[in-house]
Amino acid sequence: MQTDRLSKQIEFIKEIDKIKYIQRRTKLINSDRHENDAEHSWHLAMMTIVLAEYSNTPIDVLKVLKMVLIHDIVEIDTGDVFLHDTTKNHDNTDEETTAAKRIFGMLPPEQAEEFIIVWEEFEEGETNEAKFAKAMDRFEPLLQNASNKGGTWAEYNVDYQRVIDTAFKIKKGSETIWSYTEDLLNKSVEEGILLKR
Amino acid sequence: MQTDRLSKQIEFIKEIDKIKYIQRRTKLINSDRHENDAEHSWHLAMMTIVLAEYSNTPIDVLKVLKMVLIHDIVEIDTGDVFLHDTTKNHDNTDEETTAAKRIFGMLPPEQAEEFIIVWEEFEEGETNEAKFAKAMDRFEPLLQNASNKGGTWAEYNVDYQRVIDTAFKIKKGSETIWSYTEDLLNKSVEEGILLKR
Numbered sequence: 001m002q003t004d005r006l007s008k009q010i011e012f013i014k015e016i017d018k019i020k021y022i023q024r025r026t027k028l029i030n031s032d033r034h035e036n037d038a039e040h041s042w043h044l045a046m047m048t049i050v051l052a053e054y055s056n057t058p059i060d061v062l063k064v065l066k067m068v069l070i071h072d073i074v075e076i077d078t079g080d081v082f083l084h085d086t087t088k089n090h091d092n093t094d095e096e097t098t099a100a101k102r103i104f105g106m107l108p109p110e111q112a113e114e115f116i117i118v119w120e121e122f123e124e125g126e127t128n129e130a131k132f133a134k135a136m137d138r139f140e141p142l143l144q145n146a147s148n149k150g151g152t153w154a155e156y157n158v159d160y161q162r163v164i165d166t167a168f169k170i171k172k173g174s175e176t177i178w179s180y181t182e183d184l185l186n187k188s189v190e191e192g193i194l195l196k197r
Numbered sequence: 198m199q200t201d202r203l204s205k206q207i208e209f210i211k212e213i214d215k216i217k218y219i220q221r222r223t224k225l226i227n228s229d230r231h232e233n234d235a236e237h238s239w240h241l242a243m244m245t246i247v248l249a250e251y252s253n254t255p256i257d258v259l260k261v262l263k264m265v266l267i268h269d270i271v272e273i274d275t276g277d278v279f280l281h282d283t284t285k286n287h288d289n290t291d292e293e294t295t296a297a298k299r300i301f302g303m304l305p306p307e308q309a310e311e312f313i314i315v316w317e318e319f320e321e322g323e324t325n326e327a328k329f330a331k332a333m334d335r336f337e338p339l340l341q342n343a344s345n346k347g348g349t350w351a352e353y354n355v356d357y358q359r360v361i362d363t364a365f366k367i368k369k370g371s372e373t374i375w376s377y378t379e380d381l382l383n384k385s386v387e388e389g390i391l392l393k394r
Contacts, residue, residue, distance in 0.1 A: 038236040039235040039236060042238050043235070045262070050206050062259040065242070065262055
């Protein structure tokens with residue numbers, strides 16, 4: 001027995017294997033090896049489970065997990081957009097929407113629609129779940145950079161103010177993790193691995 | 198503000214980054230690049246979300262996700278145990294229990310206990326959630342091997358009967374995916390990438 005529905009789902013499962021080749025700018029903890037999007041997404045999922053208690057509001061953890069697990073799948077087609085690349089549009093672009101439609105569109109129609117809605121909700125960042133998911137997405141590279149003598153901050157000459165400005169979304173998801181982030185960034189300035197002009 | 202509780206959780210989050218270095222025997226789809234445990238765990242989580250409807254019984258998807266996301270964390274200390282290595286004990290060994298206590302034990306006590314219980318439930322494979330999680334864990338390498346001219350079946354001289362015997366756990370989680378698996382393995386025999394003696 002092999003239904004058309006299941007075949008579509010298996011083709012999708014095979015297609016998204018490609019996310020394991022999408023390399024991010026950030027590197028693993030205490031490492032010079034770049035992280036890929038599958039590893040990144042796994043880590044955000046673990047962070048969600050461990051840190052959900054710090055959300056500013058009650059959240060549906062299952063929905064946040066779906067968000068962080070799928071949030072970078074569009075990058076199979078678009079590639080990774082570096083957070084501190086000021087020449088790139090960081091909003092939900094036409095290119096990303098096309099990618100979402102192609103990749104999630106491999107699934108049976110109502111499942112494709114569900115995935116696209118979850119991805120759009122994450123991108124818009126307005127619901128409690130999206131705010132927390134975005135907080136995790138911003139928080140992970142800070143831990144990595146702080147462990148790597150500044151990591152991409154040093155490599156791409158990103159200063160304290162720019163890091164604070166982009167990390168600020170963490171506050172919308174979790175005041176507690178934002179407070180930890182402020183401490184971490186101040187400590188990084190003291191250690192000389194993050195430049196305060 | 199930086200509580201002792203949050204500090205413990207962050208140390209755990211940094212520690213589990215090491216799973217990204219634990220290499221499996223299987224390789225990515227249509228690839229000669231080995232998969233690591235973080236990528237593998239992410240893929241099982243995605244498969245769980247996409248395929249949950251085929252579980253033999255209703256399941257708590259959030260619990261299955263926790264299982265598949267954490268199931269290989271012990272391998273940070275023990276290393277990957279290859280499914281078809283007949284010289285190794287594949288049951289929940291003392292070494293794995295020690296690893297679970299060390300790594301999950303970095304978390305605040307009640308959270309550590311929760312993670313250990315979820316991991317043990319997965320290992321025992323008796324609840325509906327554990328059966329489905331184990332089905333995903335067995336199913337993913339079959340898709341990989343079938344896409345890689347036999348992959349580890351060919352590389353380690355594993356025949357059809359051995360593959361069927363180890364894949365049989367899929368049936369306990371999902372009759373539908375088991376049926377798909379039987380078709381896939383028969384097709385692999387026909388294609389000459391899986392040996393039927």
